[in-house]
Amino acid sequence: MFKKAMKFCRDVWSKHQKVFLDINYNLFPFLWMLAFFTSILDLFTYEGFSFKHLFLPLQPLIYITFVSGMVSRVFLEISESSDNYLSNYKTLLTVNRLAFLPMFFSSILINSLEFANYPNYIFSTLHIHPDLIIWPMSLNIFLIIISLRYTVIKWILEEVLLVSTKEIEMLKSYHMSVETPNKLSKSILVQSERVLRASYVGFNIILRIVIVVFVLWGFTKNVSNLYPWMFERSSYMIKNPLATYKEKMRYGWKDFYDYMTFVDQVTPENAKIMLPPMINPWWDVGGKGLVRYFLYPRELMQDMEDVNAEIDLAADYLLLTWGFGVCTENDPPDCYGWPKKIVEAEWIVFKKENSEEVGTKIENIVYDHNDEIYQGAWGVIKIKK
Amino acid sequence: MIVISGLLLTLFFGILLSFLVVPTFKPLERIGISYVLGLGVQTFLMFLIYLVVGNYSLFNTLSILIVGNFILLLFSRKRLESFFKDLKSNFTLNNFTLFQKIILGLIAFFVLFSLICTLYWPVSSWDSLVLYDWRAKLFVATGGMEEGIRRGYFFGVPLMTSLAHTWIYFLGGNQPEIIYTLLLLSFILMIYGSIRRYTCITLSLIAVLMITTYPEILIHSTFSYTNFPYMVYFVMSTVYLYLFMNKVDKSYLFPSAILLGLSSWIRTSEPFWIINLIVLLVYSLISKKLWQPVVYISTFFLFRQPWVIYENSRLSYDTTVTGKITEGIQVLLGEVNLLHLQTVVKFLTSNFWSKLDIYLLLFIVFVIWEWTFLRKRGDYWYVMLIVGYVALTVVGTYVFSLTFRDWQIGGSLVRMTMFFPPLIIFFIAVSRRLYELFYPKEFLEQNPPLSNVAGKFDLPLKRKNTSHLSSGLRTRFSAKADKK
Numbered sequence: 001m002f003k004k005a006m007k008f009c010r011d012v013w014s015k016h017q018k019v020f021l022d023i024n025y026n027l028f029p030f031l032w033m034l035a036f037f038t039s040i041l042d043l044f045t046y047e048g049f050s051f052k053h054l055f056l057p058l059q060p061l062i063y064i065t066f067v068s069g070m071v072s073r074v075f076l077e078i079s080e081s082s083d084n085y086l087s088n089y090k091t092l093l094t095v096n097r098l099a100f101l102p103m104f105f106s107s108i109l110i111n112s113l114e115f116a117n118y119p120n121y122i123f124s125t126l127h128i129h130p131d132l133i134i135w136p137m138s139l140n141i142f143l144i145i146i147s148l149r150y151t152v153i154k155w156i157l158e159e160v161l162l163v164s165t166k167e168i169e170m171l172k173s174y175h176m177s178v179e180t181p182n183k184l185s186k187s188i189l190v191q192s193e194r195v196l197r198a199s200y201v202g203f204n205i206i207l208r209i210v211i212v213v214f215v216l217w218g219f220t221k222n223v224s225n226l227y228p229w230m231f232e233r234s235s236y237m238i239k240n241p242l243a244t245y246k247e248k249m250r251y252g253w254k255d256f257y258d259y260m261t262f263v264d265q266v267t268p269e270n271a272k273i274m275l276p277p278m279i280n281p282w283w284d285v286g287g288k289g290l291v292r293y294f295l296y297p298r299e300l301m302q303d304m305e306d307v308n309a310e311i312d313l314a315a316d317y318l319l320l321t322w323g324f325g326v327c328t329e330n331d332p333p334d335c336y337g338w339p340k341k342i343v344e345a346e347w348i349v350f351k352k353e354n355s356e357e358v359g360t361k362i363e364n365i366v367y368d369h370n371d372e373i374y375q376g377a378w379g380v381i382k383i384k385k
Numbered sequence: 386m387i388v389i390s391g392l393l394l395t396l397f398f399g400i401l402l403s404f405l406v407v408p409t410f411k412p413l414e415r416i417g418i419s420y421v422l423g424l425g426v427q428t429f430l431m432f433l434i435y436l437v438v439g440n441y442s443l444f445n446t447l448s449i450l451i452v453g454n455f456i457l458l459l460f461s462r463k464r465l466e467s468f469f470k471d472l473k474s475n476f477t478l479n480n481f482t483l484f485q486k487i488i489l490g491l492i493a494f495f496v497l498f499s500l501i502c503t504l505y506w507p508v509s510s511w512d513s514l515v516l517y518d519w520r521a522k523l524f525v526a527t528g529g530m531e532e533g534i535r536r537g538y539f540f541g542v543p544l545m546t547s548l549a550h551t552w553i554y555f556l557g558g559n560q561p562e563i564i565y566t567l568l569l570l571s572f573i574l575m576i577y578g579s580i581r582r583y584t585c586i587t588l589s590l591i592a593v594l595m596i597t598t599y600p601e602i603l604i605h606s607t608f609s610y611t612n613f614p615y616m617v618y619f620v621m622s623t624v625y626l627y628l629f630m631n632k633v634d635k636s637y638l639f640p641s642a643i644l645l646g647l648s649s650w651i652r653t654s655e656p657f658w659i660i661n662l663i664v665l666l667v668y669s670l671i672s673k674k675l676w677q678p679v680v681y682i683s684t685f686f687l688f689r690q691p692w693v694i695y696e697n698s699r700l701s702y703d704t705t706v707t708g709k710i711t712e713g714i715q716v717l718l719g720e721v722n723l724l725h726l727q728t729v730v731k732f733l734t735s736n737f738w739s740k741l742d743i744y745l746l747l748f749i750v751f752v753i754w755e756w757t758f759l760r761k762r763g764d765y766w767y768v769m770l771i772v773g774y775v776a777l778t779v780v781g782t783y784v785f786s787l788t789f790r791d792w793q794i795g796g797s798l799v800r801m802t803m804f805f806p807p808l809i810i811f812f813i814a815v816s817r818r819l820y821e822l823f824y825p826k827e828f829l830e831q832n833p834p835l836s837n838v839a840g841k842f843d844l845p846l847k848r849k850n851t852s853h854l855s856s857g858l859r860t861r862f863s864a865k866a867d868k869k
Contacts, residue, residue, distance in 0.1 A: 002753050159484035162587060162823045200825075207822055215591055218743070222598035229604055230498065237505050245507050245559075252509040289515035289538045296522075 013206075014199035021075050028068045029092055032143060035065045039135035047132055062135060063217050066142060070209045073146040074161075075202070077153050078171045089147075096143045103140055107133045115235055131227060134220075161208045167201045174199055256284050256324060259378055260294035261356040266349050266380050267298060267317055273380075274315035275302040276338035281325030308340050311383070318343060320350075320367075320379040337374060343367040343381055350379040388558035392567070394450045395552070399423025401457035404464045407640050412472040414578030417571040418640065421617060424564065425647035427453075428548035429688060436695070440528040441548075443555040481586065488590040495597050496570055502607040503562040508550075513609040516542060521550030521561065540700055543692045545651045546611050562609050569606035572617045573597060576807065579624050583815035588823065592814035601803040611652050612800040618648035619657065620807045623770055626661055630668055630766045642681040646688025653693065655801055656709070656781065658685065660773035668766055713784045729786050733779060736795040737802060744809045745775070751813050758817045771808060778802060 013020065038050040038058050050056040107130075114122045114130045122130045145152065157163045236243075236251060249257045267273060273295065278286035285291065288300050303309030311318065318339050327335035334340075345367050350359040359379075367374070367381055399419030403410065407418065430449045435441055458465070478486065508518040516538065523533045524547070533539045550561035573593055580589040597603060605613035625641035628634060645658050662682060669677040738745070752759065752768055759765045778801075786792040813819065 002756060155483070159482045159587070162585070167825075204822055204825060211819075211822070215595065218595055219598060222595070222600060225600040226598065226603060229600070233502055233506075233607075234498075237501070248505075248507055249509060252506075287515070289519070290511065292536065293514040293519050293522075296526075 010200055010203045013203045017199060017202060021071070024068055025072050025076070028065070028072050029089055031061070031065045031068050032092070032139065035061045036136060036139050039132070039139060043129055043132045043136065044127060046129065058135060059217070062139060063213050065139065066213045066216070067209055069142060069146050070156075070213070071206055073153060074157060074205065074209070077150060077157075078168065093143065093147050096140055100140055100144060103137055107137055115231075119232075131224070134224070138220075160212060161205060163205060163208075167205075170201050171205075174202070255354070257294075258354075258356040259285065259321075259351060260291065262351040262358065262378075263295060263319065263380055265356070266358060267295075269297055271317050272299045272301065272315050273317045273319060274312050274339075275300055275319055276321050276323075277303055277305050277307050277309070279305060279307065280331055281323030281327055281336060282321060282338060283325055285319060285321045285324065307338065311339065311341055311343065316383060316385075318381040318383060320348065320374070320377060320381050322374075322376050322378055334369075337369045337377075339367070339381070340369055344384045346382040346384040348379055348381050350377055388553060388556045388563075391552065391556040392564075394447075394454070395423040395427055396420050397423075398427060398450050398454050398457070400468065401454060401461055401465070402426060404461035404468075405457070406643060407636060408464075409634055409636065411578055412468060412475050413574050415468065416472075417574030417578065418621075420567055420571040421575070421621070421647075422640075422643065424549055424568075425545065425618065425644075425650060427552070428545045429647070429650055429691075431548045431551070432544055433691065435530070436691070441524045441551060442528060446552060446555060485586055485590055488587075488594050492573065492590070492594055492597050495603055496566065496573070499566045499569055499603060499606045500563070503566045504560055506562070506607070507560070508562060508609055510608045510610060512611075517546045517609050517611065518550055518561065520544065520547035521554060524548070524551045525554045534699060540696050541654075542611055543650050543653055545647070546609060546614060550609065562607065565606050565609060565613060568614055568617050569597070569602070572621070575621050576624065576811065579621075579628065580811060580814045582628070583817075584820050585824070588814055588819070592810050595810050596807045599803075599806045601799065602807070605800070605803070610800065612803060615648055615651045615655070616804045616807070618644045618651060620804050620811075622648060623661065623808060624811055626665065626770070627764075627767045630665075631763055638677060638681060639684065642684035643688070645681075646685040649685070649689040650692065653689070657774055657777060657804075658689075660770055660777060664766055664769050664773065712788065713781075716784045716787045717780070719787070725786065726783070729783050732786075732793055732795070732798075733782055736798045737778060737782075740799055741802065741805050744806050747813060748809045751816050751818075754818045755816050762817065764812075767812060771805075771812070774805070774808075 034056070035058075038054075038056045038061055041050045041054075042048070042058050047058070050058055110122050110126075110128060110130045110133060114120075122128055145156075157168065158165075240247065243251075246257075246261070253260075263273070275288060275291060276282040276286045278288070286302065288302055292298075292300055299314075301312045301315055303312075321338050323336045323338070343366070345365050347361055347363045348365055348367060349361045351357070352359040364384075396416070396419055399422040400415065402422050403415050403419045406422065407415075410418065427446070427449060430453070431441060431446055434445050434449060438445065478489075481489065508514065513519075520530075520533055520539065524530070527533075530539070546564075549564050553559075553561035553564065573596075576596060577589055577593045580592050602613065602616070605616075622641045622644035625637040625644065629637040629641060641661075645661055649658055662678070662685070665681055666678045669675055748771065755764060759768060778798075782792075782798065
């Protein structure tokens, strides 16, 4: 069935090839302008704006434009009327060429500013999405590429579309034959097996263009998904090429790493430490498996779920933790702060805010988590034995 | 420098192993499989030696490699010489066109980015701190596993990646994630070599570029989760199984079995290997060659069972295949809750279908397009494998949802199914229809694929007149011509 459908398409193509190519040739500049307009609209609003309000899907429109442009250029090149083609679009091509440099440099500037400041800097100041600038740029570059000399088009034909010289020759002879003024010779030629095969070659090339553009779409989709991650990773690496292990871990784990380093400083290696349960807001500090990586060889203990569980008798130390998670309506009202029990402490050491440094130390105190001094506090409690 | 020397020793071990396992590889493809084989078998031997001597140490690991290399060298000295000769003569970029060089440059860029990331960033991802790298640090600090087992959360995932980290730490390195970038590079070389058997350089390179830039693959090649190594071993095992069933070369059965076994030395929780065994069993029953599944299954379990047996001996609950299958069947036969089923479908739609929709749709399109050749070439085995994986993903998620309370871990499903895109891209890249579109029959002779397999491409093979030979010799002669 698929084979029949393909044969049908090929036959329709070979009969009405000239009509299709003429329509495509006239349609391309409008498609290009529509795609460009859509890309600019999304650039200043958000991705998907034009689709939501005008039913213009940006990416499909761009790739249809690419197919249309490639088909126009390749077939006009084969029928040796590309000069005509270029002169018809002269104004559009000239404006596009003039726009290239300003667009190119402004896109570099915009991305550099974003890189030098903070993520979302450009959107918050200029209301431009820096990651969407790729679309008008790609349309601009595409139009420049397809208006380049025959050598470039030949390169695309031979190396990208893998069209052999024999195929090009066949197509050229076909185009000459269908444009023959003599009606009799034309009908004989069109019916001949060789010419029919040549028209099939043309159909094949269009399919190849569609596949190549589809691959390009897949590639850009992959790269655009990778871009935020690559940007984030590389921007830190470029800004801090000689960062230490501590600085890199601090970047990845933020306050949690500071807290672990702090606990490492204030407790001996043979300490037995009790952790909060592994529930909100202590997913990380209550993660026994995670915490042990930083506090080994200390022994760790916890009640996995009960926030009001009794203090383990074997424990020497307790983690005084406010919680990094965000408490919601589903959590109990006094969700933050652990331990919830009253503890007679030999001493309590607080961690300084936004650092790993040891802060105030209070000795011989009874810990009650309702006391104001423990609001937002991070530290270690040494249990009085 | 010491780390590089250690990794080269692993690679050399893999090269020598590969001569025994796969005799017919191109040099670069051999380097790819060598690292994968070397690292997998080396860590597996480290574990076996531990079971005997009771500790992990630099001395033990070096002994494995040095003794292993020495023994293997006795068998394959001549092959090694010709391998280095081939490598020298094949290592040139002059044969590539500008477009191919651009694609190569792009692939190199992404691999280089992965390399820089793994050299710069320390191990910091959640699961590796909790388990994979934690175990490695503990092995180096204590020399054994008892301390780790005592502290809990030690089992569940086999030791392959942890022991690979241990090897780097033994060598004095502190960036063990480099092994993942090297796995990416090996994967690229192996998959390129496999695709190249069926199609031209340009299409092979494009396929490899698409695989390399698949976000899950590239991102996971920069940090130490087990999903990426598992994907590398599992995908290549399936690809080699396809090459075997596609009659490219019978010797692919063995590497496929080893890689499948090693994939279960990385992760045991995913039962996708069952599909490979079932499909091969059906294939062998039809072709009446029952030795094939025997070799395959025994090789697979040789690598899988030691860890599973050890784990079971130390744990109170059942982690064996039979135990898991029985549990799964019991769950499936239980009462069906339609509301729960709806939740599972929703979960699969947002974490499986929405991530892989384009690949699965392309797969369906190419299956229809290739329909006639599926039967001619025996590609339906490959289609059965992929359909089996999809079915197992769906059924497995349902069973998991009924047996595990916190089952809705979307990221985990996405990571688990990251092997679909490379398998589907491979299927598309080796499609005969696609090849014929770019090289129509009349031009095929100008651009033959690397290995012309009988029945695959209608190329006029130049064969000598063999009518005077006996039928047996004639078959051997034509097989040789096919190989050429």
